[in-house]
Amino acid sequence: MLVSQSSPYPANADAAASERALLERRARLLGPTYRTFYRNPIHLVRGSGVWLYDAQGRKFLDAYNNVASVGHCHPRVVEALSGQAATLNTHTRYLSEIILDYAEKLLGTVPAHLGHAMFTCTGSEANDLAIRIAQHSSGGTGVIITDFAYHGATIATAQLSPAAVGAKGVPAHHRTVAAPDTFRDHGRAAHDFAGNVAAAIEDMRAKGIKPAALLLDSAFSSDGIFFPDAKVMREAADHVKKAGGIVIADEVQSGFGRLGQGMWGFANYGIEPDIVTMGKPIGDGHPMGAVLVRPQLVASFGSNTGYFNTFGGNPVAAAVGLAVLDVIEGEGLIENARNVGAYTSELLRALQGRHGAVADVRHNGLYFGVELTADGDEAVAATKTSAVVEAMREDGVLISSCGPRGNVLKIRPPLPFARDNAEQLAETLDRALSNW
Amino acid sequence: MLVSQSSPYPANADAAASERALLERRARLLGPTYRTFYRNPIHLVRGSGVWLYDAQGRKFLDAYNNVASVGHCHPRVVEALSGQAATLNTHTRYLSEIILDYAEKLLGTVPAHLGHAMFTCTGSEANDLAIRIAQHSSGGTGVIITDFAYHGATIATAQLSPAAVGAKGVPAHHRTVAAPDTFRDHGRAAHDFAGNVAAAIEDMRAKGIKPAALLLDSAFSSDGIFFPDAKVMREAADHVKKAGGIVIADEVQSGFGRLGQGMWGFANYGIEPDIVTMGKPIGDGHPMGAVLVRPQLVASFGSNTGYFNTFGGNPVAAAVGLAVLDVIEGEGLIENARNVGAYTSELLRALQGRHGAVADVRHNGLYFGVELTADGDEAVAATKTSAVVEAMREDGVLISSCGPRGNVLKIRPPLPFARDNAEQLAETLDRALSNW
Incomplete structure (x- = not known):
């Protein structure tokens, strides 16, 4: 999920130019050790609860960051x-x-x-x-x-x-x-x-x-x-x-x-x-x-x-x-992790029935590993897993991947994650997997 | 300067009991790795500029902490x-x-x-x-x-x-x-x-x-x-x-x-x-x-x-x-470090004329090393240097010591240190050295 090239998906011409300038400035000042998430990196300006907002005002459901454990900027x-x-x-x-x-x-x-x-x-x-x-x-x-x-x-x-x-x-x-x-x-x-x-x-x-x-x-x-x-x-x-x-x-x-x-x-x-x-x-x-x-x-x-x-x-x-x-x-966040975690897991398991690529759904509370396979070909599975992560980012939901084969979706949202957030996550993943 | 025993200098009976309780609780929860500055450790509750305040409302001139570089709680x-x-x-x-x-x-x-x-x-x-x-x-x-x-x-x-x-x-x-x-x-x-x-x-x-x-x-x-x-x-x-x-x-x-x-x-x-x-x-x-x-x-x-x-x-x-x-x-803090540093150094060098123990005053800006000697006896010099640091703490000015022989006063105040702060430092050190 870590890339350094500039964006292939400009939202519009002005935003794309401004983002390119930001990436160039970043490469010049911070150097190549600083890699970004996503081929189309996100320029964030605000966070609140389970939400992150980019410079164009677009809202992303954060289903990845456990650092903001009790919600962004609580x-x-x-x-x-x-x-x-x-x-x-x-x-x-x-x-x-x-x-x-x-x-x-x-x-x-x-x-x-x-x-x-x-x-x-x-x-x-x-x-x-x-x-x-x-x-x-x-x-x-x-x-x-x-x-x-x-x-x-x-x-x-x-x-x-x-x-x-x-x-x-x-x-x-x-x-x-x-x-x-x-x-x-x-x-x-x-x-x-x-x-x-x-x-x-x-x-x-x-x-x-x-x-x-x-x-x-x-x-x-x-x-x-x-x-x-x-x-x-x-x-x-x-x-x-x-x-x-x-x-x-x-x-x-x-x-x-x-x-x-x-x-x-x-x-x-x-x-x-x-x-x-x-x-x-x-x-x-x-x-x-x-x-x-x-x-x-x-x-x-x-x-x-x-x-x-x-x-x-x-x-x-x-x-x-x-x-x-x-x-x-x-705020009863452990109970929330247990309850919403179980609900999210149900929704992810339902996707397993609809998409052959979903080989395994593992979870405890609000920590999920969704293992994807592609007919036993590990390189293909890794590439396609990355594509799912990228597609979800374009569709407004932030997750990542992990594992030695790069074929496990890593889903780890802030703890105030709610049932409707879980539904948005599952619906977005459903769409992303449709292009598997 | 690092000690673990409880205070030998109770300011008053209530304060001493409360500080003893704090030290016991600290030893129980944090363990022996956490040592304090000063034989009579300071229970701090507030900081502002070059000043630190203890739980009894006593004010200390901070001439040691470079972390609060631009002043405590700027x-x-x-x-x-x-x-x-x-x-x-x-x-x-x-x-x-x-x-x-x-x-x-x-x-x-x-x-x-x-x-x-x-x-x-x-x-x-x-x-x-x-x-x-x-x-x-x-x-x-x-x-x-x-x-x-x-x-x-x-x-x-x-x-x-x-x-x-x-x-x-x-x-x-x-x-x-x-x-x-x-x-x-x-x-x-x-x-x-x-x-x-x-x-x-x-x-x-x-x-x-x-x-x-x-x-x-x-x-x-x-x-x-x-x-x-x-x-x-x-x-x-x-x-x-x-x-x-x-x-x-x-x-x-x-x-x-x-x-x-x-x-x-x-x-x-x-x-x-x-x-x-x-x-x-x-x-x-x-x-x-x-x-x-x-x-x-x-x-x-x-x-x-x-x-x-x-x-x-x-x-x-x-x-x-x-x-x-x-x-x-x-705030022109580099210029202040240069000017007040030079002034402080003059005051410290004047003490060298009055106290045979002051062997050397070294400084750049607001960073001072004052080397103390005791007739060539290193162990005595270290013990007496500690006593000077402790006496200054009792007299309201915070410094420490350093060096392989423990005989160098380490003075490193926040950068907004002013001329009157330098005077207080020098006067307090003058008093502490009088008991050498």
């Missing part, structure tokens, strides 16, 4: 941000009550064994810190991830992100295992998952590498979005714990109520992670991340590493984080 | 933050004008060879990205830093931060060199600096390590705050460039006008860095960082690494960054 969050930024915004080496109120509330959403909260500014920083704590406390180095995982953009987390850097970008002391794919091979990969983790630990040991951690995205977002049986997940976690490793639940994509059963994806599997990491949806767009951790893992961490994060957990971040938790609770 | 910055957060706050894979306006303005402050701006959320992320780009583009791995450098809290930047992790925390492929100390040994270390960098490169080569980068804080903040001769700095940079390495100017502490001559510390030395990194003062407290880079270094970086930063450079960050640049320009 007034309660903006108010908390503005009020605290006007009052006090300095670091955690002075005392402040609001960070303690926030830490207490956030820790109240996880099992009691996770006793301490530490704050960063991004999910990447949270995963980087979690790996650092895991290596420090276990004395190991090797980390187990899935084949097409994404865990961040720092040097250390990029090395644990084959989805971004390729399998060759993963250093020799780490191990990748097949994601628990609940669709392909009739779920064989899901069934084998715990055994694969055990084999990875065994292989590390054979090569003299001490295991440090198992790092798993609770929704397997980059691998294609899977929600495997709790049993294999618990077994995988147990293998790692027995080997002296740390279990890290990466909730950067799956967390904060998205999966509709509770706040956290790991809880659905009944596993007890030693560390939980958070990012994207935590601040409705404000740069924040968090690491919740077993106290004993960080007993000597600070004195041995001098760890400090300048902006992490400052009073503004705490105010924003508190507001997001209040909105999730006050 | 109304122009708060307005930009609030307005943009209420309008649109999403990532850089959609088009947006404001990030381009910001990139253009920021790139306008550096030499033209630095053509692209990339945005992160912290200075740590900026340095981490700079190292990643340097290693990617040079094909090397080894990085040269100073003996007591600090460059960040991610795994990769902590390995380049002996001030935090100790010399043993720096991996074998990196090299540390003595900082260009302009005070000790009559500036011999400053004189030898370029030669030491050349020797480090030679030593890397002898061990089969390809040099990737020289990473220098332009003010040598953790090493003790030094402003060496431009010539040795240029020579050091030249050695690295000749060896195929990348010169990275870390402006996280020294940047955004603090040094009073222009926006950036590296410019004072006349060196041409390949990459400039920014953090702390960039957003007056908002979590932001930036990497300005030679375009050819990132020509293939994005396509090879899939690099993306979710929050970095979003419209809110861009609005805040623009407001900070506007305030620096509109």
Whole structure:
């Protein structure tokens, strides 16, 4: 879905010229690292709830962005941000009550064994810190991830992100295992998952590498979005714990109520992670991340590493984080994710009956993976999946795709997504699939 | 200056009990990694300009925090933050004008060879990205830093931060060199600096390590705050460039006008860095960082690494960054740093005549290092330096200390620091030194 060329679909001549100028200016100032979504990139100027508006006043249904988790520009969050930024915004080496109120509330959403909260500014920083704590406390180095995982953009987390850097970008002391794919091979990969983790630990040991951690995205977002049986997940976690490793639940994509059963994806599997990491949806767009951790893992961490994060957990971040938790609770967004998620899933499954391309619809709450196939030809399926995403964008609904084969539609709307939004999504997808 | 015990100096019984409760709650929720400044930690509730206010309404002159670079809670910055957060706050894979306006303005402050701006959320992320780009583009791995450098809290930047992790925390492929100390040994270390960098490169080569980068804080903040001769700095940079390495100017502490001559510390030395990194003062407290880079270094970086930063450079960050640049320009803060910096330096030098403990006063603009000695006994000097910092806090002025020996007062106030603030600082320091 990431492209750099200019638009092939000018809405009108003036708009097209203005957009071309914007793309040229962007390429000149930001360089080629900055790629856009969609062949016809969207010039956004406003966001509100589940809606995004472009420079021509066109309205898009956002069915992709989980960062704006409680809705774009939620007034309660903006108010908390503005009020605290006007009052006090300095670091955690002075005392402040609001960070303690926030830490207490956030820790109240996880099992009691996770006793301490530490704050960063991004999910990447949270995963980087979690790996650092895991290596420090276990004395190991090797980390187990899935084949097409994404865990961040720092040097250390990029090395644990084959989805971004390729399998060759993963250093020799780490191990990748097949994601628990609940669709392909009739779920064989899901069934084998715990055994694969055990084999990875065994292989590390054979090569003299001490295991440090198992790092798993609770929704397997980059691998294609899977929600495997709790049993294999618990077994995988147990293998790692027995080997002296740390279990890290990466909730950067799956967390904060998205999966509709509770706040956290790991809880659905009944596993007890030693560390939980958070990012994207935590601040409705404000740069924040968090690491919740077993106290004993960080007993000597600070004195041995001098760890400090300048902006992490400052009073503004705490105010924003508190507001997001209040909105999730006050507006019943977890219940909404469960109910509207189930309804959306019904509508998507109905499309499966009408379109042969729809091979599988997977979901938990408001997180959907729709796997598309084209007579077994993976390259064709990927191209056609991209075309569906592009067609939906032209038709006013924003989604994306994921998975190692690029053939899974990734649908992950803000949590206030309503039944009529679900209907618009399904109708638009119905039209897009008609040209498959 | 970092301590964890509870207060020895209760202002009154009620306040002391309330502060003890806060410290206990903090230890329980955040854990031992979160240490406070001062033996008598400050419970802050409000900030404005150069002032911070505690829960009892006591006012402190902030002569330490460069994050609140244009003043705590600057109304122009708060307005930009609030307005943009209420309008649109999403990532850089959609088009947006404001990030381009910001990139253009920021790139306008550096030499033209630095053509692209990339945005992160912290200075740590900026340095981490700079190292990643340097290693990617040079094909090397080894990085040269100073003996007591600090460059960040991610795994990769902590390995380049002996001030935090100790010399043993720096991996074998990196090299540390003595900082260009302009005070000790009559500036011999400053004189030898370029030669030491050349020797480090030679030593890397002898061990089969390809040099990737020289990473220098332009003010040598953790090493003790030094402003060496431009010539040795240029020579050091030249050695690295000749060896195929990348010169990275870390402006996280020294940047955004603090040094009073222009926006950036590296410019004072006349060196041409390949990459400039920014953090702390960039957003007056908002979590932001930036990497300005030679375009050819990132020509293939994005396509090879899939690099993306979710929050970095979003419209809110861009609005805040623009407001900070506007305030620096509109309020003449660089000129203020130069003028009030010179005046403050005069007052500090006058103290040198009155107190034998003041061995050296170093400064550029509003960044001061005041080196204290105690008859050649380093341990005594460190303890007494801490006592001076604590006494000043009790007397209403916030500073800290730095350097490998812990005997350098670190004074780095917000840029709107005025002449009467300088007088209060000097008078308070005069009183604190009287008990040396």
